[in-house]
Amino acid sequence: MAASIEREDIHRLHAIARQVRTEYKKPMRDGIVEKIYQHSQSIAEEVTSRSERRRIDWDGRLDAILTSRYFGFPIMLALLGAVFWVTIAGANVPSGLLADGFGWLEGKLTDLFMWAGAPAWLHGILVLGLYRGVSWVVSVMLPPMAIFFPLFALLEDFGYLPRVAFNLDRLFKKAGGHGKQSLTMAMGFGCNAAGIISCRIIESPRERMIAILTNNFVPCNGRWPTLILLSSLFLAGAVGIGANVTAAALIVVGMVLFGIMMTLFVSWALSKTMLRGVPSHFTLELPPYRKPQFGRTIVRSVYDKTLFVLKRAVITAAPAGIVIWLLANITVGDQHVLDHIAGWLTPFAHAIGLDGYILMAFLLGLPANEIVVPILIMGYMASGAMVELDDMNALKTLFLEHGWTWLTALNVMLFSLLHYPCGTTIYTIAKETKSVKWTVLAALIPLSIAVAVCFIVAQVVRYFGWV
Amino acid sequence: MKRLSAEKRVELLQRKFGIEASVEQKVVALAGNPNTGKSTVFNALTGLNQHTGNWPGKTVGNAQGTFMHKGQPFLLVDLPGTYSLLPNSVDEQVARDFICFGRPDVTLVVVDATALERNLNLALQVMEMTDQVVLCVNLMDEAKRKGITVDIEGLAQKLGVPVVATAARQRQGLSELKDRLFDVAAGKVVPSPLVLRYDEEVEQAICELEVQLAPLLKGTMKARWVALRLLDGDSTLLEDIEKYMADAELPKHTLGREVSPSWPQA
Numbered sequence: 001m002a003a004s005i006e007r008e009d010i011h012r013l014h015a016i017a018r019q020v021r022t023e024y025k026k027p028m029r030d031g032i033v034e035k036i037y038q039h040s041q042s043i044a045e046e047v048t049s050r051s052e053r054r055r056i057d058w059d060g061r062l063d064a065i066l067t068s069r070y071f072g073f074p075i076m077l078a079l080l081g082a083v084f085w086v087t088i089a090g091a092n093v094p095s096g097l098l099a100d101g102f103g104w105l106e107g108k109l110t111d112l113f114m115w116a117g118a119p120a121w122l123h124g125i126l127v128l129g130l131y132r133g134v135s136w137v138v139s140v141m142l143p144p145m146a147i148f149f150p151l152f153a154l155l156e157d158f159g160y161l162p163r164v165a166f167n168l169d170r171l172f173k174k175a176g177g178h179g180k181q182s183l184t185m186a187m188g189f190g191c192n193a194a195g196i197i198s199c200r201i202i203e204s205p206r207e208r209m210i211a212i213l214t215n216n217f218v219p220c221n222g223r224w225p226t227l228i229l230l231s232s233l234f235l236a237g238a239v240g241i242g243a244n245v246t247a248a249a250l251i252v253v254g255m256v257l258f259g260i261m262m263t264l265f266v267s268w269a270l271s272k273t274m275l276r277g278v279p280s281h282f283t284l285e286l287p288p289y290r291k292p293q294f295g296r297t298i299v300r301s302v303y304d305k306t307l308f309v310l311k312r313a314v315i316t317a318a319p320a321g322i323v324i325w326l327l328a329n330i331t332v333g334d335q336h337v338l339d340h341i342a343g344w345l346t347p348f349a350h351a352i353g354l355d356g357y358i359l360m361a362f363l364l365g366l367p368a369n370e371i372v373v374p375i376l377i378m379g380y381m382a383s384g385a386m387v388e389l390d391d392m393n394a395l396k397t398l399f400l401e402h403g404w405t406w407l408t409a410l411n412v413m414l415f416s417l418l419h420y421p422c423g424t425t426i427y428t429i430a431k432e433t434k435s436v437k438w439t440v441l442a443a444l445i446p447l448s449i450a451v452a453v454c455f456i457v458a459q460v461v462r463y464f465g466w467v
Numbered sequence: 468m469k470r471l472s473a474e475k476r477v478e479l480l481q482r483k484f485g486i487e488a489s490v491e492q493k494v495v496a497l498a499g500n501p502n503t504g505k506s507t508v509f510n511a512l513t514g515l516n517q518h519t520g521n522w523p524g525k526t527v528g529n530a531q532g533t534f535m536h537k538g539q540p541f542l543l544v545d546l547p548g549t550y551s552l553l554p555n556s557v558d559e560q561v562a563r564d565f566i567c568f569g570r571p572d573v574t575l576v577v578v579d580a581t582a583l584e585r586n587l588n589l590a591l592q593v594m595e596m597t598d599q600v601v602l603c604v605n606l607m608d609e610a611k612r613k614g615i616t617v618d619i620e621g622l623a624q625k626l627g628v629p630v631v632a633t634a635a636r637q638r639q640g641l642s643e644l645k646d647r648l649f650d651v652a653a654g655k656v657v658p659s660p661l662v663l664r665y666d667e668e669v670e671q672a673i674c675e676l677e678v679q680l681a682p683l684l685k686g687t688m689k690a691r692w693v694a695l696r697l698l699d700g701d702s703t704l705l706e707d708i709e710k711y712m713a714d715a716e717l718p719k720h721t722l723g724r725e726v727s728p729s730w731p732q733a
Contacts, residue, residue, distance in 0.1 A: 005712045009683040010705070016679055017705055020672075020697045028669055029699035033553065035665050036591050044583035047622045051614035203556055287502045288609070 059288050063163065067286075072167040077253055079160070083151045084249035088232045091143040098142065099394070102135035125325055133321025133378045134314055136395075141225045141370070145306045148224060152189075153301035157292035161186050166286060168260075175264040176271025177214075178207035185211075185263060188218045192425040195220075196432055206277045209438060210267050212429055216421040216446045217263040219256065222369030226416045227252050229373065233396045234409035251413075259417050266445065320364060320371060324378045338379060352451055353411035353458030355403065362415065367423045372416065405467045411454045418450035469686040471570050483711050484569055485523040486531060492542040493652035496566050498593060499577030500586050501548035504605045507635040508577050509545045512645070527561050536645040539653070544571065550585075552592045554703050567596055567688065568711035572652040575644075577603045580610035580617050580632070590626070594660035595692045600628045601647045601658075608634040628658040662691075672698055687712065 005013075065071055106127060113123045155161065168182035180202050188195030195215040202208040219227055231251040271277065327338040335343070342356030349359040357379045365372035377395070380402050399408075420443040421429070430439040461467055471479065473490045480486040480494070488494055499505035510517075513532025522529045530545040546565055547558035554560035566574050576593050578586035583604075594600050604617055623630035629647040633640030650656040664670065676694035684690055688708075696704045 005683065005685065005687060005708065009685075010709055010712075012683055013680070013705055013708065016676065016683075017697050020676070021700075024672065024698065028672075029553075031666060031669060032695060032699045033551075035669075036588055036663065039663055040587035040591055041584045043622070043625055044587055047618040047625065048583055049616050049618075051616070057613070 062289060063286060066160070066163045067166050072163075076164055076167060077257070079155065080256060081249050081253045083148065083155070084228065084252045085245055086151060087144050087148040087228055088248050088252075089245045090147045091228070092232070094143040094146075095139055098139035099135075102139055106131060106135070121329075124329065125322055128381070129321045129325030129378070130318055132381065133324075133374055134318055136374055136377050138310065138314070141229075141374075142306070142310060144225055144228045145221075145310065146302060148228070149221075149301045149306050150298040153297045154292045154294070157290065157297045159287055159289040162286050171264055172267065175268040176277070177210045177264075177267040178202045178204060181207065181211040181214075181267065184215060185218055185260070188215045188220060190221060192216055192218075192220045192421050193428040196425060196428045199432070204277075206271075206275045209433070210270050210275055212433060213270060213438070213442050213445060214263045214266045216425065216442070217259045217266065217418065219259060219417055220369065220422075222422060223416050225370070226373050227255050227413050230409045230413050231255075233399070234404075234406050255413055255417055258414075262418065262449065266449070320375050321378050324375065328379070342379070351458065352415070352454035353407050353461070354415065354454065355408070357402070358408075358412055358415075362419060365422075366420075369416070369422045407458065407461050407467045411457060414457065415450050415454050418446055418453060420444075420447045420450075476570055479711075480569060483523070484565060485520065486529075486542075486544060486569075488542050489540070492533070492540045493572040493648075494569070495541055495543045495648055495652070496569065496571040496574040497543055497545045497577065498562055498566065498574055498589065499546075499548060499603075499605075500550055500579065500582075500589055503548070503577045503579040503586065504635050505548055505577045506545070508575075508603060508605060508633065508644075509543060511635045511638055511641055513543055522561050527557055534645070536649050539649055541648065541652070543575075544569070549589065551589060552596070553699070554701065560703065560707075563596075564707055564711065566593060568707065571597075571599070573599050573601055573648050575601050575603055575648065577605050580604045580606050581613055581615055583617065591661075591663060594626065594628065595663065595695065596689060598658050598660055599651055600660060601644070601651055602626060602628055602630045603640075603644055604630060604632045605635055607632045607639070608637055625661060627660045629656060665695075669695075669698065 066075055109127050109131065110123065113127065162183075165180075165182040165186055168185070169179040172179055172181045181199075183201065184195050184198045187198040192215050195218075196212055199208050199211040199215070202211055228248075231248040232245070324338065327341070328336050330337050332340060342360055345356035345359045349356050358376060361372050361376035361379060364375050377398065380398050420426070426439060426443055429442045430436070433439060433442075476494070477488050477490055480488050497505060497509055499508075509530065509532060513534050516534065517530055517532040519528060519530045521527065527547055532543045532545070534541050534543065544565065546562040549556075549559045549562050552559055552563040552566070554563055565571070574593050574597055576590045578590060590600070590602055602622070604619060604622070607617070610617060617632065619630050619632045629651060631640055631644045631647050633644055635641065647656070651658060665673070673691060673694045676697060677690045680690040680693050684693060693704065
């Protein structure tokens with residue numbers, strides 16, 4: 001081996017190091033580092049010159065506005081709101097068209113099965129279970145995702161996300177977390193598992209743990225469609241552009257804000273209890289703004305995100321469709337298995353403003369948040385109320401027939417926002433923390449908050465008789 | 468500093484860093500701050516001849532690429548983007564370890580022409596570790612747009628290492644960059660980096676330590692740099708010396724737990 005230093009010499013080095021430590025009690029680190037910075041600065045000043053006729057510093061000016069103390073947050077919210085508005089307003093028409101198309105095809109498929117003389121149970125499993133499940137997932141989720149993800153990617157490409165992190169930095173420090181937690185949270189908007197991995201950028205173990213435990217509180221790709229769909233169905237009507245759409249967009253923005261508040265609150269609570277300590281210091285560098293590469297960004301976000309999420313949803317929804325159809329058609333005693341389960345969950349679910357089917361959908365949706373709503377739809381459809389899948393209003397009708405009110409929609413959104421992280425994320429947390437205790441806490445903390453919040457909302461609304 | 472024989476270096480890179488080099492290849496370590504276009508430089512130099520992996524035992528990504536210049540094969544090793552080499556994070560430690568113990572023929576430091584005051588800091592730290600340094604002042608196009616001019620000649624004189632201006636996105640300055648890498652790797656140009664002077668107290672301590680350290684290090688590392696690290700209380704260096712420099716019975720590498728910072732890149 002290229003051993004260049006003998007063993008005993010290494011012992012001598014250690015001895016010297018010990019001697020240094022006793023001789024110079026206070027390490028000279030600060031002085032040394034400072035000197036390097038000084039040199040670096042003075043050399044840079046000597047060799048750089050800025051032309052008199054200085055070009056306008058657009059980056060600086062833009063930053064002064066986008067990260068300003070007064071305009072930073074309003075602009076942030078306005079941009080977020082605009083993105084949701086466009087998504088909600090734009091998704092209705094293609095969603096309707098897709099649903100029409102799938103409905104038409106379903107008719108043809110049924111004709112085909114009848115013509116072939118196929119048994120009713122086969123038609124049930126394949127068409128009413130599998131095909132319907134998949135077609136609902138596609139028509140309900142594809143259009144909003146195909147609009148939302150590219151828009152978000154463009155903002156990211158432009159360099160806006162680091163500014164968001166910068167704006168939030170102050171708040172996170174106040175909450176006892178690390179400033180970089182705002183970045184890991186921003187990653188969580190894409191995918192919580194990725195957000196958890198990105199927590200590695202936080203060096204202090206205490207602050208990293210806080211970031212990991214709270215990442216779940218921002219909606220990920222799998223939950224955006226749920227939030228957007230429910231807010232537009234129950235607050236914007238199924239069709240139409242105008243005040244309704246604005247209201248729906250505002251609701252989604254409100255959800256995001258609530259999630260961020262919860263992140264800050266839980267971070268604060270943790271840093272006062274289980275993870276006590278002082279936030280460490282760091283420098284956040286804002287990269288320059290860049291003109292987004294429109295074509296590439298849009299294509300990439302459609303391929304990488306939209307189709308990826310959709311594929312995951314379809315792959316998990318297809319077998320789930322069959323399982324649910326079976327549960328709904330196998331009878332034990334006088335009821336279907338599905339109704340047994342839902343019925344058993346109902347008392348608890350009702351107390352927190354949900355119903356048994358919704359709770360079951362969340363439980364079955366553990367592997368991926370994308371499939372919660374699809375499972376719910378399949379559950380409802382299987383439990384008797386057969387709906388024609390020809391337009392988006394049908395979905396609302398389906399929900400209404402199962403006793404939904406705006407409170408149900410709101411609580412589903414809240415529960416989706418706050419409940420435990422998906423299976424993939426939990427697995428990632430276990431791998432990152434290498435601790436059963438923290439992994440369990442990472443699921444239990446959000447779950448208890450979700451239950452508590454939904455319970456309070458449901459009870460308050462019912463007490464005042466608002467529904 | 469003494470050079471390793473080519474065979475020994477190949478073995479070292481393979482065993483300690485999981486990098487497959489050949490005896491003929493000159494090894495270039497690529498360092499730089501984040502957001503300096505370091506990856507663009509890497510891509511511009513190596514084209515499609517790249518492969519990626521991980522640093523042994525670390526979850527920090529590692530990219531290597533090859534290129535030929537004047538008939539000389541080069542292996543370019545992309546280090547994590549860092550602001551300094553004081554091992555505060557795993558990234559910084561990985562970068563420092565490779566520059567210090569991987570014995571590259573040249574360390575190429577990429578800096579942002581529009582933010583020299585911040586970026587030179589890393590270059591100065593590298594120059595304390597090794598003489599074999601080439602500085603690449605990148606993003607000259609962006610600097611021009613912002614009305615910033617950099618006196619490349621003057622910078623080279625002050626630093627005592629070759630300095631090349633590039634706009635890697637426009638592929639400008641790349642052939643000169645390769646010329647300089649070739650010169651330094653082949654020993655045609657011998658850089659003599661600026662020696663930073665610290666406060667009197669520090670300098671005195673360095674002086675005393677250097678005398679004791681030099682015979683132990685036997686030219687494998689700069690005694691001045693090791694002295695500085697001991698003085699600033701860097702506890703990881705000795706462990707790393709043991710890990711990378713001691714004899715073969717030592718475990719190949721200990722597993723690191725910590726991992727890579729990465730800005731969610733736009």
